[in-house]
Amino acid sequence: MKYRLDDDLVMKNREIKLVEEQLEVNGIFTWVETFKVPVVVKSEVVGTIGFARDITDRKVREDTISTEKSFLKILLQNIPDLLWMKDKEGIYLSFNKRFKDFFGVKESDIIGKTDYDFLGKNLGDLFSLHDEDALNNIKPFISEKVISFIEGEDNEILETTQTAIEDNDGNVIGILGIGHDITQRKNIEDRLLVKEQYKDILIDISIKLINLPIEEITYEIHNALKVMAEFTSSDRAYIFEYDFDKNITRNTYEWCKEGILPQIKTLQNLNLNDISDHVHAHLKGECVHIEDVNALPDSSFKDLLLPQMIQSLLTLPLVLNGKTVGFVGFDRCTVKEKFTKESRELLILFAELLVNVKQRELSEKKL
Numbered sequence: 001m002k003y004r005l006d007d008d009l010v011m012k013n014r015e016i017k018l019v020e021e022q023l024e025v026n027g028i029f030t031w032v033e034t035f036k037v038p039v040v041v042k043s044e045v046v047g048t049i050g051f052a053r054d055i056t057d058r059k060v061r062e063d064t065i066s067t068e069k070s071f072l073k074i075l076l077q078n079i080p081d082l083l084w085m086k087d088k089e090g091i092y093l094s095f096n097k098r099f100k101d102f103f104g105v106k107e108s109d110i111i112g113k114t115d116y117d118f119l120g121k122n123l124g125d126l127f128s129l130h131d132e133d134a135l136n137n138i139k140p141f142i143s144e145k146v147i148s149f150i151e152g153e154d155n156e157i158l159e160t161t162q163t164a165i166e167d168n169d170g171n172v173i174g175i176l177g178i179g180h181d182i183t184q185r186k187n188i189e190d191r192l193l194v195k196e197q198y199k200d201i202l203i204d205i206s207i208k209l210i211n212l213p214i215e216e217i218t219y220e221i222h223n224a225l226k227v228m229a230e231f232t233s234s235d236r237a238y239i240f241e242y243d244f245d246k247n248i249t250r251n252t253y254e255w256c257k258e259g260i261l262p263q264i265k266t267l268q269n270l271n272l273n274d275i276s277d278h279v280h281a282h283l284k285g286e287c288v289h290i291e292d293v294n295a296l297p298d299s300s301f302k303d304l305l306l307p308q309m310i311q312s313l314l315t316l317p318l319v320l321n322g323k324t325v326g327f328v329g330f331d332r333c334t335v336k337e338k339f340t341k342e343s344r345e346l347l348i349l350f351a352e353l354l355v356n357v358k359q360r361e362l363s364e365k366k367l
Helices: 002-013 056-078 097-103 116-136 183-211 214-231 272-283 300-308 341-366
Strands: 017-025 028-041 044-054 082-087 092-095 141-147 156-166 172-181 236-243 248-256 288-290 312-320 323-332
Touching: 002 017, 002 028, 002 044, 028 056, 082 097, 082 156, 116 141, 116 156, 116 172, 156 183, 183 214, 183 341, 214 236, 214 248, 214 341, 236 272, 248 272, 272 288, 272 300, 272 312, 272 323, 312 341, 323 341
Parallel strands: none
Antiparallel strands: 017 028, 028 044, 082 092, 082 172, 141 156, 156 172, 236 248, 236 323, 288 312, 312 323
């Protein structure tokens, strides 16, 4: 009945009909393509002619290709790298979800556009130059870029690879780009570099302060304060002496970053009662680490720090023969920030070296 209705429609509409359908014969499913055309004699439709052929193999191949394409699309859309393709004029043709997240717009808003539509002239010129390098070079063009995603994620450092795409005849038709997140790798490299610099500073300061004659030590102490402050991103580094008999402390050494006002002249003969909590911590052998001076409760100690524009500080006691004789410290005046473990370790070693110098000085005076 169904095929009779098809014949009637072909005859009535005088049109060709092509049908693909799956048939079951004796439990076996077969794909069949049926082709029907009207038969016209002297302008009158007198019947139909039909052809049928088994297309099962073709349908299996098509299904396989469709499955592979679907899998490939899912793979490309979910890969954590940014993927994109442009034509030779820099117009976007295709990209994955990660790349779309970078621009923060719908797919239809990117297709047919260029970098200039999203990034402005300066970055557009830069990316266009990289595209030209990729088009004109046999090898892929590799570079590093820092990008910021629209949807509020932290910045990422990308290693981007741009390479020319060729058609079957070897003609360049566009550019394929891949952006791989190397932020973690770069952070590790930076940390290793910091550790290497930290080790070099420790060795250099140790050698100089241990081996130099006492009469030449003043210059090296100033230099050590400078090197340590710069390494720890501190604005001021200093040494204080305690005089518990007179109940005072005085600033004996100071290094200041350019643009930071020195305080050494005003920090003489300070009454220990005004910094009692600070002193008590040192007497117990503890460091004092204040991440936010403004968050301190009102006190004479806070009143002393604020005029110096100190936002964060780190100090450690100097202990000689079991007695606290002073302290060393770092100040940050331009930024409020916690001091790192490396900063504390560096200050601890420096404190030990200063105590060693003081011990040598006392021993030489007895001779």
